[in-house]
Amino acid sequence: MKAKEYLNIMQKILHQVDEGVHVLDSDGNTIIYNNSMSNLEKMSSKDVMKKPFSEVFKNLNNENSTLLKALKLRESTINKKQTYLNKDGKEITTINTTFPVFHGEEIIAVVEVAKNITEMQQLSHKILKLQDEIEKPGEAKFNKIRKYNFNNIIGQSSNFVEVIERAKKASRNSASVFIYGETGTGKELIAQSIHYNSERKDMPFIAQNCAALPETLLEGLLFGTSKGGFTGAIDRAGLFEQANGGTLLLDEINSMPYELQAKLLRVLQENYIRRVGGSKDIPIDVRIIATSNEKPEKILGEGKIRKDLFYRVNVIPLNIPPLRERREDIPLLAEKFINKYNERFNKKVYTLSDNAKEKLLYYSFPGNVRELENIIMGSISLIDDEEILTLEHIGEDDININSITHNINEIEDKGIDDYLADLEKKIILDALEKNDFNISKAAKMLKIKRQTLQHKIKRYEVLIKN
Numbered sequence: 452m453k454a455k456e457y458l459n460i461m462q463k464i465l466h467q468v469d470e471g472v473h474v475l476d477s478d479g480n481t482i483i484y485n486n487s488m489s490n491l492e493k494m495s496s497k498d499v500m501k502k503p504f505s506e507v508f509k510n511l512n513n514e515n516s517t518l519l520k521a522l523k524l525r526e527s528t529i530n531k532k533q534t535y536l537n538k539d540g541k542e543i544t545t546i547n548t549t550f551p552v553f554h555g556e557e558i559i560a561v562v563e564v565a566k567n568i569t570e571m572q573q574l575s576h577k578i579l580k581l582q583d584e585i586e587k588p589g590e591a592k593f594n595k596i597r598k599y600n601f602n603n604i605i606g607q608s609s610n611f612v613e614v615i616e617r618a619k620k621a622s623r624n625s626a627s628v629f630i631y632g633e634t635g636t637g638k639e640l641i642a643q644s645i646h647y648n649s650e651r652k653d654m655p656f657i658a659q660n661c662a663a664l665p666e667t668l669l670e671g672l673l674f675g676t677s678k679g680g681f682t683g684a685i686d687r688a689g690l691f692e693q694a695n696g697g698t699l700l701l702d703e704i705n706s707m708p709y710e711l712q713a714k715l716l717r718v719l720q721e722n723y724i725r726r727v728g729g730s731k732d733i734p735i736d737v738r739i740i741a742t743s744n745e746k747p748e749k750i751l752g753e754g755k756i757r758k759d760l761f762y763r764v765n766v767i768p769l770n771i772p773p774l775r776e777r778r779e780d781i782p783l784l785a786e787k788f789i790n791k792y793n794e795r796f797n798k799k800v801y802t803l804s805d806n807a808k809e810k811l812l813y814y815s816f817p818g819n820v821r822e823l824e825n826i827i828m829g830s831i832s833l834i835d836d837e838e839i840l841t842l843e844h845i846g847e848d849d850i851n852i853n854s855i856t857h858n859i860n861e862i863e864d865k866g867i868d869d870y871l872a873d874l875e876k877k878i879i880l881d882a883l884e885k886n887d888f889n890i891s892k893a894a895k896m897l898k899i900k901r902q903t904l905q906h907k908i909k910r911y912e913v914l915i916k917n
């Protein structure tokens with residue numbers, strides 16, 4: 452086979468491998484530059500191929516280029532870690548091996564193979580940072596937590612007050628609590644309030660999201676590791692030990708790996724932990740609060756949570772109703788957030804306009820209280836020196852109640868009849884708004900009789916004013 456054909460085949464094969472490969476001939480011209488190398492350095496193959504290396508990479512010399520070092524000084528570099536900016540300005544970390552290829556005494560080519568470890572590098576940084584935080588819990592972790600108490604919780608609707616009353620009772624003992632609520636309903640707020648209102652308040656409150664980490668990492672994090680437990684493991688206390696005497700919030704327990712749930716159950720039943728790879732039983736006294744943003748029946752039915760574990764943590768169940776089921780709390784919360792962001796942004800808004808209030812009252816808030824807070828924050832940050840927050844500030848598009856995107860959670864909760872009634876109510880309100888609350892005009896727009904509209908307005912109590 453001719454050398455040229457041979458090179459061609461090599462080139463094709465090398466385009467398929469993950470490592471970047473760059474080969475120069477004895478004159479310093481590039482003869483192989485594969486796709487991975489081109490992706491890494493963000494240089495197009497045609498700008499590099501068959502060209503003199505020193506011309507293409509002008510800022511490289513015998514000192515800082517391993518390829519030139521191999522070509523000019525006959526030196527090999529094995530597994531050298533390099534961090535540099537590629538042509539797009541992105542920081543890349545690679546492990547490089549570079550060596551000359553000899554024919555007798557003569558160099559016929561130099562080869563560089565580069566493995567991209569940028570992502571691995573980032574991951575390892577993250578893990579080290581995490582370990583650092585765990586080792587210095589007093590400094591890093593606790594101080595960052597905002598301490599919430601029951602005084603920070605706003606809400607007067609009966610279904611919400613009922614839950615808060617139960618939560619207050621829970622703070623008088625150490626039984627496990629299971630909080631279910633959609634995203635943004637205040638699960639963390641309530642969990643912290645329970646802790647900081649309890650006898651344990653001077654001991655640590657530690658929150659861990661169970662969905663954030665793969666099983667082995669989460670296990671080590673919760674229970675700690677012992678030297679030799681797995682390669683490179685060090686002696687390190689887990690969150691259970693750190694939370695000793697206090698409260699451990701297991702957030703999104705519905706996403707905890709199933710196998711680990713069994714180990715968690717054992718710990719909760721026996722009140723001691725054993726570090727991963729360790730042999731000593733360490734007694735612990737930790738109050739558990741678990742949360743889920745999916746309904747208990749659903750996660751049980753789908754087998755996302757073990758029944759035995761569920762019953763062990765569900766001693767005090769707290770179901771936080773979504774905001775759309777306690778609409779009377781919307782104006783109260785809005786007022787609180789208006790005050791909060793007035794102060795933060797130095798504004799002087801003191802109330803909502805009627806149409807803004809109306810709009811918020813009938814919006815479905817899939818993101819619950821957090822979404823309401825964001826809406827208010829966003830509009831106050833943009834306001835000039837007005838004193839009333841109106842629909843224009845809020846931005847029609849952000850909370851588009853007339854767009855008919857149905858909320859499956861809401862349908863599940865209410866059934867289709869109530870859901871459709873609610874939707875009709877929203878459409879009517881919207882039509883009224885568009886027509887300056889002129890009933891005849893709104894009826895015309897909706898293509899129904901004026902009396903029919905009037906009847907519906909009455910039935911749905913569309914025009915209640917706060």
Ligand SMILES: Nc1ncnc2c1ncn2[C@@H]1O[C@H](COP(=O)(O)OP(=O)(O)OP(=O)(O)O)[C@@H](O)[C@H]1O
Nearest residue numbers: 603604605606634635636637638639640744820821
């Ligand atoms: N009843 C309330 N009164 C005052 N603020 C509230 C209330 N409920 C929620 N918030 C605020 O809404 C935001 C979201 O609350 P939190 O983080 O407790 O929700 P969550 O249920 O844990 O949400 P996720 O499931 O997304 O983690 C927080 O800023 C919190 O202070």
Ligand SMILES: [Mg+2]
Nearest residue numbers: 638639702742
């Ligand atoms: Mg939360």
